[in-house]
Amino acid sequence: MKKKLLFIIGSGLFITFVFLGSLYIFSFRLNGKNKIELPVGMEYKELGYKANIFSLSFENLVKVNGKVDSSKLGKYVITYELPFKKLLREVFVVDKEKPNIELDGDKEIVLSIGYDYQESGYKASDNYDGELTDKVEITNNIDKNKIGEYKVNYLVKDSSNNKTEVERIVKVIDNIPPVISLKGSRNITVKVNGNYEEDGYTSSDNLDGDITNKVKVSRNVDFSKFGTYSILYEVEDSSNNKTTISRTINVIENVEITYIKGILLVNKKYHLPANYNPGVNSEAYQALQRLQADGRVAGHGLPLLSGFRSYNDQKYLFNSYVAKDGEALASTYSARPGQSEHQTGLAFDVGQISDNFGNTAAGIWLKENCHKYGFIIRYLKGKESITGYKYEPWHIRYVGENVATEIYNQGVTLEEYLGVA
Numbered sequence: 442m443k444k445k446l447l448f449i450i451g452s453g454l455f456i457t458f459v460f461l462g463s464l465y466i467f468s469f470r471l472n473g474k475n476k477i478e479l480p481v482g483m484e485y486k487e488l489g490y491k492a493n494i495f496s497l498s499f500e501n502l503v504k505v506n507g508k509v510d511s512s513k514l515g516k517y518v519i520t521y522e523l524p525f526k527k528l529l530r531e532v533f534v535v536d537k538e539k540p541n542i543e544l545d546g547d548k549e550i551v552l553s554i555g556y557d558y559q560e561s562g563y564k565a566s567d568n569y570d571g572e573l574t575d576k577v578e579i580t581n582n583i584d585k586n587k588i589g590e591y592k593v594n595y596l597v598k599d600s601s602n603n604k605t606e607v608e609r610i611v612k613v614i615d616n617i618p619p620v621i622s623l624k625g626s627r628n629i630t631v632k633v634n635g636n637y638e639e640d641g642y643t644s645s646d647n648l649d650g651d652i653t654n655k656v657k658v659s660r661n662v663d664f665s666k667f668g669t670y671s672i673l674y675e676v677e678d679s680s681n682n683k684t685t686i687s688r689t690i691n692v693i694e695n696v697e698i699t700y701i702k703g704i705l706l707v708n709k710k711y712h713l714p715a716n717y718n719p720g721v722n723s724e725a726y727q728a729l730q731r732l733q734a735d736g737r738v739a740g741h742g743l744p745l746l747s748g749f750r751s752y753n754d755q756k757y758l759f760n761s762y763v764a765k766d767g768e769a770l771a772s773t774y775s776a777r778p779g780q781s782e783h784q785t786g787l788a789f790d791v792g793q794i795s796d797n798f799g800n801t802a803a804g805i806w807l808k809e810n811c812h813k814y815g816f817i818i819r820y821l822k823g824k825e826s827i828t829g830y831k832y833e834p835w836h837i838r839y840v841g842e843n844v845a846t847e848i849y850n851q852g853v854t855l856e857e858y859l860g861v862a
């Protein structure tokens with residue numbers, strides 16, 4: 442009896458021991474962590490679990506429930522169940538990616554002092570929220586009236602509070618040059634050895650204010666010699682912006698109307714006053730008409746291209762050439778106002794304005810016959826240094842038949858004929 446009881450108790454203890462031991466040895470656990478962060482958009486991959494006693498597996502008894510929608514932020518729970526034990530895995534779909542800001546235009550811009558900053562635009566987007574441009578906050582510390590380097594800051598946050606900041610550099614600089622204003626005319630005519638007194642000038646700058654006392658004047662004028670000179674006025678502001686302007690000084694022999702041997706002389710040295718405005722000379726014009734009529738009979742069309750031009754007409758014309766070719770080049774083929782023979786009413790351009798006109802039948806006829814009508818070819822080939830102008834086979838000047846014939850026979854320029862070459 443006693444043995445049987447002991448056996449029962451012993452067996453009971455043994456079973457209990459084995460049962461408890463097996464529970465203890467039994468293993469049910471998750472592979473990986475039971476809390477996982479999953480970046481939004483990334484596919485959830487089940488890491489699995491282990492359920493076994495030693496090598497004996499119970500895995501096919503485990504029931505797994507729960508789904509992860511990785512396209513949506515949130516917390517998802519996966520359950521792993523055995524009849525006597527349940528495990529959980531929490532999956533957090535999170536967005537840790539920062540939004541993106543793209544600036545239109547340059548990342549570094551230069552702003553002229555005093556001018557308003559103009560935003561050149563930007564775009565913001567986020568992997569989860571999509572378009573975020575409206576959410577961008579812009580701040581800047583620009584003082585448009587002060588030279589310096591400033592920043593425009595662009596800040597945007599997505600719905601998960603990820604933030605992105607970018608900046609644009611704005612350099613406020615002074616690139617506005619000062620202004621020089623000349624008193625008096627910018628184009629002055631003085632007689633050789635005549636008096637010229639500086640009419641004065643003022644200069645001001647957007648930042649520095651009145652800088653008249655900083656103007657440097659360089660006067661490269663020889664008042665004893667005929668010529669066209671410039672007085673240069675230069676000024677530099679405190680930001681090294683420079684302005685240079687000039688005044689043209691024409692030093693001339695005479696501004697009176699000059700007759701030598703009864704012939705009106707106009708060239709770069711002998712000028713006509715602005716108010717000398719005789720219109721076309723009727724004697725010269727009648728001579729031109731006879732020349733044209735006879736030319737036609739000889740088979741040559743010699744249309745009138747240009748006749749009398751007033752001082753102001755010439756001024757307009759010369760300035761338009763200067764705008765096109767610059768003053769230096771323009772003055773080789775066009776006269777300054779007061780220096781054009783066309784202002785005399787005695788000069789005409791006929792035929793064709795072309796260097797080659799002198800080689801055409803009409804040009805040759807004109808050259809050989811115009812003296813019979815009182816005209817000379819005024820600007821001869823190879824005589825540029827005397828007349829001051831390049832060869833112009835189309836420009837004829839009325840001097841009367843006798844003088845024209847003498848000049849033609851001598852083969853000289855008007856200056857040479859008059860002894861002023």
Ligand SMILES: [Zn+2]
Nearest residue numbers: 788789790836
């Ligand atoms: Zn001409």
